[in-house]
Amino acid sequence: MASLLQGSCSSTRPAIHSLGVSSDGDTSRSISFSSQLNNLSFKSLEKRFHVQRLRMGTLVRAESISKQVEVDISLSPRVNSVKPSKTIAMTDLATALVQAGVPVIRLAAGEPDFDTPTVVAEAGINAIREGYTRYTPNAGTLELRTAICHKLKEENGLTYTPDQILVSNGAKQSALQAVLAVCSPGDEVIIPAPFYVSYPEMARLADATPVILPTLISNNFLLDPEALKSTISEKSRVLILCSPSNPTGSVYPKKLLEEIADIVAKHPRLLVICDEIYEHIIYSPAIHTSFASLPGMWERTFTVNGFSKAFAMTGWRLGYLAGPKHFVAACGKIQSQATSGACSISQKAGVAALGLGYRGGEAVAKMVKEFEERRDFLVESFRELGGVKISEPQGAFYLFLDFSSYYGAEAEGYGIIKDSESLCKYLLDKAQVRFSDFSDDFS
Numbered sequence: 297m298a299s300l301l302q303g304s305c306s307s308t309r310p311a312i313h314s315l316g317v318s319s320d321g322d323t324s325r326s327i328s329f330s331s332q333l334n335n336l337s338f339k340s341l342e343k344r345f346h347v348q349r350l351r352m353g354t355l356v357r358a359e360s361i362s363k364q365v366e367v368d369i370s371l372s373p374r375v376n377s378v379k380p381s382k383t384i385a386m387t388d389l390a391t392a393l394v395q396a397g398v399p400v401i402r403l404a405a406g407e408p409d410f411d412t413p414t415v416v417a418e419a420g421i422n423a424i425r426e427g428y429t430r431y432t433p434n435a436g437t438l439e440l441r442t443a444i445c446h447k448l449k450e451e452n453g454l455t456y457t458p459d460q461i462l463v464s465n466g467a468k469q470s471a472l473q474a475v476l477a478v479c480s481p482g483d484e485v486i487i488p489a490p491f492y493v494s495y496p497e498m499a500r501l502a503d504a505t506p507v508i509l510p511t512l513i514s515n516n517f518l519l520d521p522e523a524l525k526s527t528i529s530e531k532s533r534v535l536i537l538c539s540p541s542n543p544t545g546s547v548y549p550k551k552l553l554e555e556i557a558d559i560v561a562k563h564p565r566l567l568v569i570c571d572e573i574y575e576h577i578i579y580s581p582a583i584h585t586s587f588a589s590l591p592g593m594w595e596r597t598f599t600v601n602g603f604s605k606a607f608a609m610t611g612w613r614l615g616y617l618a619g620p621k622h623f624v625a626a627c628g629k630i631q632s633q634a635t636s637g638a639c640s641i642s643q644k645a646g647v648a649a650l651g652l653g654y655r656g657g658e659a660v661a662k663m664v665k666e667f668e669e670r671r672d673f674l675v676e677s678f679r680e681l682g683g684v685k686i687s688e689p690q691g692a693f694y695l696f697l698d699f700s701s702y703y704g705a706e707a708e709g710y711g712i713i714k715d716s717e718s719l720c721k722y723l724l725d726k727a728q729v730r731f732s733d734f735s736d737d738f739s
Contacts (some may be wrong), residue, residue, distance in 0.1 A: 545689020
Protein backbone atom coordinates (compact mmCIF):
# COMPACT_ATOMS: atom_id res chain seq x y z
CA MET A 297 0.00 0.00 0.00
CA ALA A 298 1.44 3.35 -1.01
CA SER A 299 0.98 6.66 0.72
CA LEU A 300 1.61 10.05 -0.81
CA LEU A 301 3.98 12.45 0.89
CA GLN A 302 1.47 15.23 0.48
CA GLY A 303 -0.74 17.28 2.73
CA SER A 304 -4.49 17.10 3.19
CA CYS A 305 -6.79 19.81 1.99
CA SER A 306 -6.42 21.56 5.35
CA SER A 307 -2.79 20.94 6.26
CA THR A 308 0.57 20.90 4.54
CA ARG A 309 1.75 17.99 6.68
CA PRO A 310 0.06 14.60 6.37
CA ALA A 311 -1.84 13.35 9.37
CA ILE A 312 -0.70 10.00 10.72
CA HIS A 313 -3.47 7.62 11.73
CA SER A 314 -1.95 4.65 13.54
CA LEU A 315 -3.37 1.17 13.71
CA GLY A 316 -4.10 -0.19 17.18
CA VAL A 317 -0.98 -1.96 18.44
CA SER A 318 -0.35 -3.12 21.99
CA SER A 319 2.67 -1.90 23.91
CA ASP A 320 4.39 -5.25 23.55
CA GLY A 321 4.23 -4.99 19.73
CA ASP A 322 1.52 -7.63 19.31
CA THR A 323 -0.08 -6.95 15.94
CA SER A 324 -2.72 -9.67 16.24
CA ARG A 325 -5.03 -7.50 18.33
CA SER A 326 -8.11 -5.79 16.99
CA ILE A 327 -7.91 -2.49 15.12
CA SER A 328 -10.15 0.44 15.93
CA PHE A 329 -10.74 4.02 14.86
CA SER A 330 -13.29 6.53 16.01
CA SER A 331 -15.68 7.27 13.18
CA GLN A 332 -16.91 10.72 12.24
CA LEU A 333 -18.88 9.69 9.20
CA ASN A 334 -22.30 10.58 10.66
CA ASN A 335 -23.90 7.36 9.47
CA LEU A 336 -22.29 7.68 6.04
CA SER A 337 -19.81 4.90 5.35
CA PHE A 338 -17.81 3.33 2.57
CA LYS A 339 -20.13 0.30 2.57
CA SER A 340 -23.24 2.47 2.33
CA LEU A 341 -21.71 4.29 -0.63
CA GLU A 342 -20.88 0.98 -2.30
CA LYS A 343 -24.48 -0.14 -1.83
CA ARG A 344 -25.76 3.16 -3.22
CA PHE A 345 -23.57 2.83 -6.33
CA HIS A 346 -24.76 -0.76 -6.78
CA VAL A 347 -28.42 0.27 -6.59
CA GLN A 348 -27.82 3.05 -9.10
CA ARG A 349 -26.22 0.58 -11.51
CA LEU A 350 -29.17 -1.80 -11.12
CA ARG A 351 -31.61 1.03 -11.85
CA MET A 352 -29.69 2.05 -14.94
CA GLY A 353 -29.62 -1.54 -16.13
CA THR A 354 -33.37 -1.89 -15.58
CA LEU A 355 -34.05 1.28 -17.58
CA VAL A 356 -31.93 0.01 -20.48
CA ARG A 357 -33.72 -3.34 -20.50
CA ALA A 358 -37.12 -1.70 -20.27
CA GLU A 359 -36.33 0.58 -23.19
CA SER A 360 -35.04 -2.33 -25.24
CA ILE A 361 -38.16 -4.36 -24.58
CA SER A 362 -40.46 -1.46 -25.47
CA LYS A 363 -38.72 -0.97 -28.79
CA GLN A 364 -38.30 -4.69 -29.41
CA VAL A 365 -34.67 -4.09 -30.37
CA GLU A 366 -31.80 -6.12 -29.03
CA VAL A 367 -28.53 -4.21 -28.95
CA ASP A 368 -25.21 -6.01 -29.03
CA ILE A 369 -23.42 -4.59 -25.99
CA SER A 370 -20.36 -6.83 -26.19
CA LEU A 371 -16.93 -5.24 -25.91
CA SER A 372 -13.73 -6.04 -27.74
CA PRO A 373 -11.47 -8.74 -26.28
CA ARG A 374 -8.71 -6.12 -26.04
CA VAL A 375 -10.78 -3.90 -23.76
CA ASN A 376 -12.01 -6.86 -21.73
CA SER A 377 -8.40 -7.86 -21.08
CA VAL A 378 -7.69 -4.52 -19.38
CA LYS A 379 -8.21 -4.47 -15.63
CA PRO A 380 -10.08 -1.55 -14.05
CA SER A 381 -7.98 0.72 -11.85
CA LYS A 382 -8.45 0.15 -8.12
CA THR A 383 -6.93 3.57 -7.52
CA ILE A 384 -9.63 5.26 -9.59
CA ALA A 385 -12.35 3.26 -7.84
CA MET A 386 -11.07 4.35 -4.42
CA THR A 387 -10.81 7.93 -5.67
CA ASP A 388 -14.45 7.89 -6.75
CA LEU A 389 -15.58 6.66 -3.35
CA ALA A 390 -13.43 9.21 -1.53
CA THR A 391 -14.86 11.95 -3.75
CA ALA A 392 -18.39 10.80 -2.90
CA LEU A 393 -17.58 11.14 0.80
CA VAL A 394 -16.21 14.64 0.28
CA GLN A 395 -19.30 15.66 -1.68
CA ALA A 396 -21.41 14.37 1.23
CA GLY A 397 -19.56 16.66 3.60
CA VAL A 398 -17.08 14.21 5.08
CA PRO A 399 -13.50 15.57 5.29
CA VAL A 400 -11.18 13.04 3.65
CA ILE A 401 -7.39 13.16 3.87
CA ARG A 402 -6.28 12.18 0.37
CA LEU A 403 -2.97 10.33 0.28
CA ALA A 404 -3.35 8.36 -2.92
CA ALA A 405 -3.52 10.38 -6.14
CA GLY A 406 -0.07 10.77 -7.66
CA GLU A 407 0.16 14.55 -7.71
CA PRO A 408 1.86 17.28 -5.69
CA ASP A 409 -0.34 19.41 -3.46
CA PHE A 410 1.53 22.56 -4.48
CA ASP A 411 0.32 25.14 -6.97
CA THR A 412 1.98 25.45 -10.36
CA PRO A 413 4.85 27.97 -10.06
CA THR A 414 3.56 31.49 -10.68
CA VAL A 415 5.83 32.20 -13.66
CA VAL A 416 4.59 29.03 -15.36
CA ALA A 417 0.94 29.76 -14.66
CA GLU A 418 1.33 33.33 -15.95
CA ALA A 419 2.81 31.98 -19.19
CA GLY A 420 -0.35 29.93 -19.69
CA ILE A 421 -2.60 32.89 -18.89
CA ASN A 422 -0.67 35.10 -21.30
CA ALA A 423 -0.99 32.48 -24.01
CA ILE A 424 -4.76 32.70 -23.71
CA ARG A 425 -4.76 36.50 -23.68
CA GLU A 426 -2.50 36.62 -26.71
CA GLY A 427 -4.71 34.26 -28.68
CA TYR A 428 -2.36 31.31 -28.63
CA THR A 429 -5.32 28.94 -28.65
CA ARG A 430 -5.16 27.12 -31.96
CA TYR A 431 -3.86 23.72 -33.00
CA THR A 432 -0.13 23.15 -32.78
CA PRO A 433 1.94 20.71 -34.84
CA ASN A 434 1.21 17.11 -33.90
CA ALA A 435 4.69 16.62 -32.43
CA GLY A 436 4.52 19.83 -30.41
CA THR A 437 5.72 23.37 -31.05
CA LEU A 438 9.26 23.79 -32.28
CA GLU A 439 9.82 26.20 -29.40
CA LEU A 440 8.99 23.57 -26.77
CA ARG A 441 10.79 20.70 -28.50
CA THR A 442 13.91 22.84 -28.81
CA ALA A 443 13.70 23.69 -25.10
CA ILE A 444 13.32 19.98 -24.28
CA CYS A 445 16.41 19.15 -26.34
CA HIS A 446 18.36 21.79 -24.38
CA LYS A 447 17.13 20.39 -21.06
CA LEU A 448 18.05 16.81 -21.99
CA LYS A 449 21.53 17.91 -23.06
CA GLU A 450 22.26 20.06 -20.01
CA GLU A 451 20.67 17.91 -17.30
CA ASN A 452 20.82 14.35 -18.66
CA GLY A 453 23.78 14.32 -21.03
CA LEU A 454 21.52 13.26 -23.92
CA THR A 455 21.68 14.68 -27.42
CA TYR A 456 18.49 14.89 -29.47
CA THR A 457 17.13 17.05 -32.27
CA PRO A 458 13.57 18.42 -32.28
CA ASP A 459 12.40 15.73 -34.72
CA GLN A 460 13.37 13.14 -32.09
CA ILE A 461 10.97 14.64 -29.55
CA LEU A 462 7.21 13.99 -29.36
CA VAL A 463 5.12 16.15 -27.03
CA SER A 464 1.96 14.46 -25.77
CA ASN A 465 -0.88 14.87 -23.31
CA GLY A 466 1.11 13.59 -20.35
CA ALA A 467 3.87 11.03 -19.82
CA LYS A 468 1.29 8.22 -19.64
CA GLN A 469 0.29 8.83 -23.26
CA SER A 470 3.95 8.92 -24.25
CA ALA A 471 4.60 5.53 -22.63
CA LEU A 472 1.46 3.95 -24.06
CA GLN A 473 2.27 5.09 -27.59
CA ALA A 474 5.78 3.68 -27.28
CA VAL A 475 4.38 0.27 -26.32
CA LEU A 476 1.79 0.37 -29.12
CA ALA A 477 4.43 1.39 -31.66
CA VAL A 478 6.83 -1.51 -31.12
CA CYS A 479 4.86 -4.45 -29.69
CA SER A 480 3.20 -7.16 -31.75
CA PRO A 481 0.70 -9.78 -30.56
CA GLY A 482 2.53 -12.33 -28.43
CA ASP A 483 5.43 -10.04 -27.53
CA GLU A 484 6.37 -9.75 -23.88
CA VAL A 485 6.80 -6.58 -21.84
CA ILE A 486 9.00 -7.04 -18.76
CA ILE A 487 7.85 -4.98 -15.78
CA PRO A 488 9.68 -4.98 -12.42
CA ALA A 489 7.28 -5.06 -9.46
CA PRO A 490 6.09 -3.04 -7.64
CA PHE A 491 5.05 -1.01 -10.67
CA TYR A 492 2.91 1.88 -11.82
CA VAL A 493 -0.53 0.33 -12.22
CA SER A 494 -0.96 1.27 -15.89
CA TYR A 495 2.13 -0.49 -17.25
CA PRO A 496 0.63 -4.00 -17.58
CA GLU A 497 -2.54 -2.59 -19.12
CA MET A 498 -0.50 -0.73 -21.71
CA ALA A 499 0.98 -4.08 -22.71
CA ARG A 500 -2.46 -5.68 -22.92
CA LEU A 501 -3.79 -2.86 -25.09
CA ALA A 502 -0.97 -3.68 -27.52
CA ASP A 503 -1.94 -7.40 -27.46
CA ALA A 504 1.35 -8.05 -25.70
CA THR A 505 1.87 -10.03 -22.50
CA PRO A 506 3.05 -8.29 -19.33
CA VAL A 507 5.75 -10.31 -17.58
CA ILE A 508 6.04 -9.27 -13.95
CA LEU A 509 9.49 -9.51 -12.40
CA PRO A 510 9.27 -9.39 -8.57
CA THR A 511 11.77 -7.46 -6.48
CA LEU A 512 12.52 -7.57 -2.75
CA ILE A 513 12.01 -4.98 -0.04
CA SER A 514 15.38 -6.06 1.37
CA ASN A 515 16.92 -4.86 -1.91
CA ASN A 516 14.95 -1.59 -1.89
CA PHE A 517 12.71 -2.98 -4.63
CA LEU A 518 15.47 -2.69 -7.23
CA LEU A 519 15.66 -5.07 -10.17
CA ASP A 520 18.04 -8.01 -9.75
CA PRO A 521 20.16 -8.36 -12.93
CA GLU A 522 20.31 -12.15 -12.55
CA ALA A 523 16.52 -12.32 -12.36
CA LEU A 524 16.33 -10.21 -15.52
CA LYS A 525 18.70 -12.58 -17.32
CA SER A 526 16.52 -15.57 -16.54
CA THR A 527 13.33 -13.74 -17.57
CA ILE A 528 14.35 -12.53 -21.03
CA SER A 529 13.16 -14.75 -23.86
CA GLU A 530 12.82 -14.59 -27.64
CA LYS A 531 9.44 -12.95 -27.10
CA SER A 532 10.83 -10.15 -24.93
CA ARG A 533 10.30 -6.84 -26.70
CA VAL A 534 10.25 -4.12 -24.01
CA LEU A 535 11.69 -3.61 -20.54
CA ILE A 536 10.03 -0.81 -18.57
CA LEU A 537 12.11 0.97 -15.95
CA CYS A 538 10.89 3.75 -13.67
CA SER A 539 13.45 5.71 -11.66
CA PRO A 540 12.72 7.27 -9.25
CA SER A 541 10.03 4.65 -8.90
CA ASN A 542 6.31 4.92 -8.63
CA PRO A 543 5.24 3.54 -6.15
CA THR A 544 8.38 2.69 -4.10
CA GLY A 545 10.50 5.83 -4.47
CA SER A 546 13.53 3.65 -5.20
CA VAL A 547 16.28 5.21 -7.32
CA TYR A 548 18.45 3.04 -9.57
CA PRO A 549 22.16 3.73 -8.97
CA LYS A 550 24.31 4.13 -12.08
CA LYS A 551 26.27 0.93 -11.42
CA LEU A 552 23.09 -1.17 -11.35
CA LEU A 553 21.81 0.49 -14.52
CA GLU A 554 25.11 -0.36 -16.22
CA GLU A 555 24.66 -4.01 -15.26
CA ILE A 556 21.15 -3.96 -16.70
CA ALA A 557 22.43 -2.26 -19.86
CA ASP A 558 25.05 -4.99 -20.35
CA ILE A 559 22.28 -7.59 -20.28
CA VAL A 560 19.98 -5.63 -22.58
CA ALA A 561 22.79 -5.16 -25.11
CA LYS A 562 22.92 -8.92 -25.69
CA HIS A 563 19.33 -9.01 -27.00
CA PRO A 564 18.76 -7.17 -30.31
CA ARG A 565 14.94 -7.20 -30.02
CA LEU A 566 14.81 -5.82 -26.50
CA LEU A 567 13.96 -2.12 -26.20
CA VAL A 568 13.73 -0.05 -23.03
CA ILE A 569 11.11 2.47 -21.95
CA CYS A 570 12.58 4.55 -19.14
CA ASP A 571 10.00 6.57 -17.23
CA GLU A 572 11.86 9.51 -15.67
CA ILE A 573 8.89 11.66 -14.68
CA TYR A 574 10.14 11.92 -11.05
CA GLU A 575 13.78 12.69 -11.88
CA HIS A 576 13.84 16.08 -10.11
CA ILE A 577 12.14 14.79 -6.96
CA ILE A 578 15.16 13.03 -5.51
CA TYR A 579 16.84 13.12 -2.13
CA SER A 580 20.57 13.27 -1.44
CA PRO A 581 22.74 11.24 -1.73
CA ALA A 582 20.73 9.58 -4.52
CA ILE A 583 21.61 10.73 -8.06
CA HIS A 584 19.48 10.31 -11.17
CA THR A 585 20.99 8.64 -14.23
CA SER A 586 19.20 8.52 -17.58
CA PHE A 587 19.31 5.00 -19.01
CA ALA A 588 19.76 6.34 -22.56
CA SER A 589 23.03 7.99 -21.48
CA LEU A 590 24.71 4.61 -20.97
CA PRO A 591 26.90 3.16 -23.76
CA GLY A 592 24.86 1.52 -26.51
CA MET A 593 21.48 2.35 -24.93
CA TRP A 594 20.53 5.57 -26.77
CA GLU A 595 19.62 3.59 -29.90
CA ARG A 596 17.11 1.38 -28.09
CA THR A 597 15.70 3.61 -25.34
CA PHE A 598 12.49 5.64 -25.19
CA THR A 599 13.01 8.33 -22.54
CA VAL A 600 9.64 9.36 -21.12
CA ASN A 601 9.27 12.53 -19.07
CA GLY A 602 6.91 15.41 -18.47
CA PHE A 603 5.88 18.38 -16.37
CA SER A 604 3.25 16.99 -14.02
CA LYS A 605 5.32 15.99 -11.01
CA ALA A 606 8.35 18.27 -10.67
CA PHE A 607 6.51 21.41 -11.79
CA ALA A 608 3.15 20.59 -10.12
CA MET A 609 1.39 20.68 -13.48
CA THR A 610 -0.76 17.53 -13.34
CA GLY A 611 -3.84 19.27 -14.73
CA TRP A 612 -1.95 20.85 -17.63
CA ARG A 613 -1.52 17.38 -19.21
CA LEU A 614 1.90 17.74 -20.80
CA GLY A 615 4.56 15.09 -21.30
CA TYR A 616 7.11 14.06 -23.88
CA LEU A 617 9.05 11.22 -25.41
CA ALA A 618 12.63 11.31 -26.68
CA GLY A 619 14.21 8.60 -28.78
CA PRO A 620 15.55 7.54 -32.19
CA LYS A 621 13.67 9.28 -35.02
CA HIS A 622 12.32 6.03 -36.47
CA PHE A 623 10.55 5.11 -33.23
CA VAL A 624 9.42 8.64 -32.38
CA ALA A 625 7.86 9.03 -35.84
CA ALA A 626 5.91 5.81 -35.29
CA CYS A 627 4.60 7.12 -31.97
CA GLY A 628 3.70 10.38 -33.70
CA LYS A 629 1.69 8.48 -36.27
CA ILE A 630 -0.42 6.94 -33.49
CA GLN A 631 -0.87 10.30 -31.80
CA SER A 632 -1.93 11.97 -35.04
CA GLN A 633 -4.88 9.58 -35.29
CA ALA A 634 -5.76 9.76 -31.59
CA THR A 635 -5.39 13.14 -29.89
CA SER A 636 -3.22 15.16 -32.26
CA GLY A 637 -1.00 17.76 -30.61
CA ALA A 638 -1.02 18.68 -26.94
CA CYS A 639 -2.76 21.81 -25.65
CA SER A 640 -1.21 24.98 -27.09
CA ILE A 641 -1.61 26.83 -23.79
CA SER A 642 0.09 24.06 -21.83
CA GLN A 643 3.00 24.05 -24.25
CA LYS A 644 3.63 27.74 -23.64
CA ALA A 645 3.60 26.99 -19.91
CA GLY A 646 6.00 24.10 -20.51
CA VAL A 647 8.51 26.43 -22.14
CA ALA A 648 8.31 28.69 -19.09
CA ALA A 649 8.81 25.71 -16.76
CA LEU A 650 11.98 24.67 -18.56
CA GLY A 651 13.14 28.26 -18.29
CA LEU A 652 13.08 28.22 -14.48
CA GLY A 653 16.68 27.07 -14.41
CA TYR A 654 18.72 23.92 -13.94
CA ARG A 655 16.50 21.12 -12.56
CA GLY A 656 13.64 23.57 -12.17
CA GLY A 657 15.53 26.16 -10.18
CA GLU A 658 14.44 27.44 -6.79
CA ALA A 659 10.74 26.78 -7.40
CA VAL A 660 11.26 23.02 -7.73
CA ALA A 661 13.95 22.93 -5.03
CA LYS A 662 11.48 24.37 -2.48
CA MET A 663 8.91 21.68 -3.27
CA VAL A 664 11.51 18.91 -3.07
CA LYS A 665 12.69 20.19 0.31
CA GLU A 666 9.13 20.02 1.64
CA PHE A 667 8.66 16.52 0.21
CA GLU A 668 11.87 15.40 1.91
CA GLU A 669 10.74 16.78 5.27
CA ARG A 670 7.45 14.93 4.93
CA ARG A 671 9.26 11.75 3.97
CA ASP A 672 11.51 11.95 7.04
CA PHE A 673 8.53 12.58 9.33
CA LEU A 674 6.49 9.70 7.92
CA VAL A 675 9.34 7.21 7.81
CA GLU A 676 10.14 7.88 11.46
CA SER A 677 6.47 7.63 12.44
CA PHE A 678 5.78 4.38 10.61
CA ARG A 679 8.94 2.78 11.95
CA GLU A 680 7.50 3.28 15.43
CA LEU A 681 4.38 1.36 14.39
CA GLY A 682 4.71 -2.36 15.05
CA GLY A 683 4.37 -4.80 12.20
CA VAL A 684 4.98 -2.31 9.38
CA LYS A 685 7.78 -2.91 6.88
CA ILE A 686 9.18 0.02 4.96
CA SER A 687 11.90 0.76 2.43
CA GLU A 688 12.97 4.39 2.77
CA PRO A 689 12.30 6.13 -0.56
CA GLN A 690 15.14 8.00 -2.23
CA GLY A 691 12.92 9.88 -4.64
CA ALA A 692 9.34 10.66 -5.74
CA PHE A 693 6.71 11.39 -3.06
CA TYR A 694 5.47 7.96 -2.05
CA LEU A 695 5.89 5.50 0.80
CA PHE A 696 5.43 1.86 -0.13
CA LEU A 697 4.26 0.28 3.12
CA ASP A 698 3.84 -3.41 3.92
CA PHE A 699 0.95 -3.92 6.35
CA SER A 700 0.62 -7.65 5.69
CA SER A 701 1.18 -8.48 9.39
CA TYR A 702 -2.28 -6.99 10.03
CA TYR A 703 -4.08 -9.25 7.57
CA GLY A 704 -6.46 -11.50 9.44
CA ALA A 705 -6.96 -8.99 12.26
CA GLU A 706 -10.49 -8.02 13.19
CA ALA A 707 -11.28 -4.30 12.98
CA GLU A 708 -13.87 -3.06 15.43
CA GLY A 709 -17.10 -2.20 13.64
CA TYR A 710 -15.76 -3.35 10.29
CA GLY A 711 -14.78 -6.99 10.25
CA ILE A 712 -11.72 -8.93 9.15
CA ILE A 713 -8.88 -7.11 7.37
CA LYS A 714 -8.28 -9.68 4.63
CA ASP A 715 -5.81 -7.87 2.39
CA SER A 716 -4.53 -4.44 1.35
CA GLU A 717 -7.76 -3.60 -0.46
CA SER A 718 -9.91 -4.21 2.61
CA LEU A 719 -7.41 -2.28 4.76
CA CYS A 720 -7.70 0.70 2.40
CA LYS A 721 -11.49 0.53 2.59
CA TYR A 722 -11.34 0.31 6.38
CA LEU A 723 -9.05 3.35 6.64
CA LEU A 724 -11.33 5.33 4.34
CA ASP A 725 -14.44 4.27 6.23
CA LYS A 726 -13.22 4.73 9.80
CA ALA A 727 -10.41 7.28 9.62
CA GLN A 728 -11.33 9.19 6.44
CA VAL A 729 -7.84 8.58 5.05
CA ARG A 730 -7.54 7.47 1.45
CA PHE A 731 -4.54 5.29 0.57
CA SER A 732 -3.74 3.47 -2.66
CA ASP A 733 -3.88 -0.32 -2.84
CA PHE A 734 -0.97 -1.71 -4.85
CA SER A 735 -1.51 -5.38 -3.98
CA ASP A 736 -1.81 -6.29 -7.66
CA ASP A 737 1.64 -4.84 -8.28
CA PHE A 738 3.13 -8.18 -7.29
CA SER A 739 0.81 -10.37 -9.38
